[in-house]
Amino acid sequence: MNKQDSIRTIKSELEYVPTRDIELIISLLNKLAQIEYDNYMKSSQ
16 A cells, blocks of 8 residues: 555545544644654654
């Protein structure tokens, strides 16, 4: 499964999720990505 396929799958699954929940999920993913990035930067020094 390539990136486009997984994005399509996520989009089709999100059709059943209320918009407010999607915004919450996106903000959680952004926080998680920031934490991962911070940890990566610390470990690469």
